[in-house]
Amino acid sequence: MQESQNPIIELRQVSKQFGQQHVLNALDLAVPRNEVSVIIGRSGGGKSVLLKHIIGLLKPDSGAVFVDGEDIVSLGNRGLSRVRRKFGMLFQEAALFDSMTVFENVAFPLREHTRKSRSEIKDIVEDKLSSVGLKGMGYKMPSELSGGMRKRVGLARAMALEPQIVLFDEPTSGLDPVMSAAINELIVRTQAEFGATCVVISHDIQSTMATAHNVFMLYEGRIVASGPPTSIRDHSDPIVQQFIHGRAEGPIQVT
Template identity: 50%
Template sequence: MGAEVVIEGLTKSFGKQAIWRDVTLTLPPGEVSVMLGPSGTGKSVFLKSMIGLLKPDRGKCVINGVDIVTCSERKLYETRKLFGVLFQDGALFGSMNLYDNVAFPLREHTRKSETEIRKIVLEKLEMTGLSGAEKKLPGEISGGMRKRAGLARALVLDPEIILCDEPDSGLDPVRTAYLSQLLIDLNAQIDATILIVTHNINLARTVPDNIGMLFRKELVMFGPREVLLTSDEPVVEQFLNGRRLGPIGMSEEKDSAQMALEEAQAAAGHHDGSTEDVRGIVPQLQPTPGLPERKGVRRRKDRVMKILHTLPPAAQEGIISSLTPEERRRYGIPESAPDRPFAGAHRGELPPDDVATVPGSPWREPAPRPGSQHARPPRDRGRS
């Protein structure tokens, strides 16, 4: 299983220019997460800070007990081996063919023989659909193939964490769809923790288990995909629908006068750039038939059901409606229960009979019914 990444209060600036501040989130192990945000919000800087290429001003980034912000250079070098990184342009060496590009990390960081290296390189090229292209130079292949070659190189050290910086940039919608499926298939096969930075709304709606968004130097939100996809936050709604009307402007921040002008124009019938409201939960991509199920899906559902009562009503409704009959039985939700937010959800409270139970979970014991001879004192919920 991939490593968990715990980020607390991470802050970065260049001189007097603050990039983002007090970013706090946790990348759950073995799950796929996406980070959204307008151009210029520091998403690529965030990835570089996670692997120690840039040093944050303050905060923590803890991976397997190591805080890469404060650890020694030697420890940082070892921790970086847990990462595989797909850069925006693939970052391939132009004078090397694809085989040598993919083999480079193995030759640099291991003492494997050329026979072992060849076996690993050909395996990763096949995994990314590049079998037979190993002798080609980066300048002789398409942008989509360069992306896949960069991904193959990111996989050769069997990373626990994979970072993808705008993997869809420069690709047409069809190639982006293939790349999205490839990332899901990789997660099914190696169970790695994956973080994708993207502007592609279709990818963000169909691929990840969790979604976050950076805006105005802050992390607007990060959590289960259903929360952001049903959010009524103006910046989230504007970004998902790709419209001009909202807080995001040509520069990141839009002043009140510009917002008032655009609202007046929209009220007068001027088109704001959007075509339809794409908010709402759509089915998530599944692994290609024949591949194993994603282990992260079960872990994610267990985790989300534990915190279901704390989520917004629209997200609750989407999560419940997505459960299969078997999952409803697993979590103690009657199959006849309507797909609606639980009563009291806005207060973080649930009637005892409405609490979803997760097998083996320390979260909460099923409440005894009044008069039951099996009633017992309530369990200490300090761990909830």
């Protein structure tokens, strides 16, 4: 597996099971800084569980999780809250507050976690909305927006505190090809303009190849392949080939 020098996120021998189901199995993962890394794998294959370990929402049964060099497994609530300030997250369904306007949604983390003035918050919100192509849309309610627009509002909110790391959970799920391409462009631009580390959970191969500096494939609780998109596309492992080409026949059993 490709090694990352001074990774911003590192999982070492992380295992997690729920009942008799082994979801993560002595998993090793090193996410490079200031790049877009995409974790691919089957639906229900543990990608979201992996994401929850990265942000400290789940603790492993064994192993260590490092964020910016700090093992977060042993941290209490106060320590985890401090570490989570390094993260922004775009959830699969954007997870906007339906009773708040677009402006209020993006302003929410600033009001909760900073002591910025009303005018400072206004400037930041307008800047973030502009950066995702929604300038002047702050007055709208989430119910008035398309799925792609909701995700862009979610990204603006995730970027409000200018996090070091932005997590994307299936960002193109449920979107048409044109809107998926727009979201892919936003991910690339977010990394380039803000210098953030972007970690994307996806099973969308086309989006993965369009956005990733690094691809990690999760299968049966382990990272079975990693590297730049070109090396994943040409990987010799039949499991990787079956998945990225979407073939029914192969070692991955269709159940």
